[in-house]
Amino acid sequence: MSTMTETKKPAKLKVDNNASLGSRVFDALNVIVLVALALITVLPLLYVLAGSLANEAEISTRPFFLWPHKIVTEAYEYIFATPTFVRALVTTVVVTAVGMVVQVLLTFTMAYPLAKRYLPGRTLVLNLVIFTMVFSGGMIPTYLVVRDLGLLDSYWALILPLAINPFYLIIVKSFFQELPQALEEAARIDGCNEMGVFFKIVLPLSKPIIATFSLFYAVAIWNDYMSPLLYLSDPNKWTLQILVRQLTNTDAAAALSQMDRTWVPPEQGLKFAVVVIATLPILFFYPFLQKHFAKGVLIGGVKE
Numbered sequence: 001m002s003t004m005t006e007t008k009k010p011a012k013l014k015v016d017n018n019a020s021l022g023s024r025v026f027d028a029l030n031v032i033v034l035v036a037l038a039l040i041t042v043l044p045l046l047y048v049l050a051g052s053l054a055n056e057a058e059i060s061t062r063p064f065f066l067w068p069h070k071i072v073t074e075a076y077e078y079i080f081a082t083p084t085f086v087r088a089l090v091t092t093v094v095v096t097a098v099g100m101v102v103q104v105l106l107t108f109t110m111a112y113p114l115a116k117r118y119l120p121g122r123t124l125v126l127n128l129v130i131f132t133m134v135f136s137g138g139m140i141p142t143y144l145v146v147r148d149l150g151l152l153d154s155y156w157a158l159i160l161p162l163a164i165n166p167f168y169l170i171i172v173k174s175f176f177q178e179l180p181q182a183l184e185e186a187a188r189i190d191g192c193n194e195m196g197v198f199f200k201i202v203l204p205l206s207k208p209i210i211a212t213f214s215l216f217y218a219v220a221i222w223n224d225y226m227s228p229l230l231y232l233s234d235p236n237k238w239t240l241q242i243l244v245r246q247l248t249n250t251d252a253a254a255a256l257s258q259m260d261r262t263w264v265p266p267e268q269g270l271k272f273a274v275v276v277i278a279t280l281p282i283l284f285f286y287p288f289l290q291k292h293f294a295k296g297v298l299i300g301g302v303k304e
Contacts, residue, residue, distance in 0.1 A: 045279070052076070052272035059268045075273035085243060089277070091155075092222065092240040099159040099221040104214050106163045108172060108206070112198055115176035126170075133166045143230055157231035158224060158239070168213050175209050176202065219282055240278050247274050 046066045051059055052075055054068035079085045113119050114126060137145075142161055151157040179202065187197045203210070225241045232238060238246075248271050 048272045048275050052269055052276050054269060056268060059272075072269075075269040076277075078270065079273055079277065085274070087236065088238050088240045088243040091237065093281070095155050095158055095239060096218050096221045098155075100214055100218040102159055103163050103165075103217045103221075104210065107165065107169055107213065108203070108210070109198070110164060111169050111172035112176055112202060114169075115173045129166045129169060139226075139230070146231055152231055153234050153237060154231070155237070158221065158227045161227070162220070162224075165217075168216065172209060172213065175206065179205060215286065218285075222282060244274050244278050247271055 043066070047064060050066050050068050053071045053073065054065070055070065055072050055074075058065070058068055058070070114122055114129075116122070146152060146157050146161060151160065183201055183205075184197050187201045192200060223241065224239075225245065228239045228242045229245075232242070
């Protein structure tokens with residue numbers, strides 16, 4: 001009886017000192033590598049920001065610094081007092097906003113019917129989409145198509161040729177296929193047509209993936225350099241990336257032809273300031289979409 005009432009002592013777990021040491025070494029190496037990668041990424045950005053707030057003498061004498069001896073804002077004052085730069089910045093913001101809406105809308109409206117297995121010709125269309133992922137028409141045929149459509153020197157030339165990314169389209173289609181069909185059937189019973197089901201049921205359930213691909217499309221349009229270079233010949237229609245290229249490859253002050261100030265800011269500081277302004281909008285909006293970003297990246301590619 002006494003043996004039955006005895007409390008059994010839990011068996012001691014054997015600790016493998018070798019495995020524990022190896023695990024600690026592995027964690028330490030991971031931290032070192034990740035910190036090194038973070039520094040490689042962040043330090044150039046901090047140097048550009050510091051250079052945009054420094055004077056010409058400090059930029060010339062100090063090969064690398066993260067904080068200027070004296071903070072000056074002449075470069076930013078000069079930039080925002082120049083109609084050329086302000087016009088390019090406003091143009092890029094508008095083109096990015098309109099292009100993002102158009103591209104997301106076209107991608108989702110094409111992916112939704114392709115997610116229906118009963119759609120006639122669905123397999124053929126999907127094969128054509130996959131074909132464009134492997135074989136591209138190239139720069140010259142694309143230019144000829146844009147020219148024949150009358151889109152040269154038009155902002156639509158920066159939006160429509162890249163309106164639907166085939167890889168994004170396939171991911172969104174896979175996401176739509178995972179949505180519960182019972183919700184769509186219930187909406188149809190309540191009297192919704194296909195457009196009503198799409199806008200009232202499907203899109204509200206797609207907020208994470210909408211946020212993700214909105215960010216992808218916006219970044220692509222904002223950073224696009226080749227399309228404005230090929231299709232926009234009027235300097236008054238230049239986007240920010242073309243202007244940044246002109247400023248960094250030529251005399252910065254001369255590139256901004258319309259100037260309403262007699263003083264000239266530091267040339268290198270002006271280039272740094274332009275790069276900072278061209279980078280900040282994406283860095284500003286990313287934190288607001290981050291909560292949807294991690295879920296949206298995998299939601300269409302990994303089936304729960």
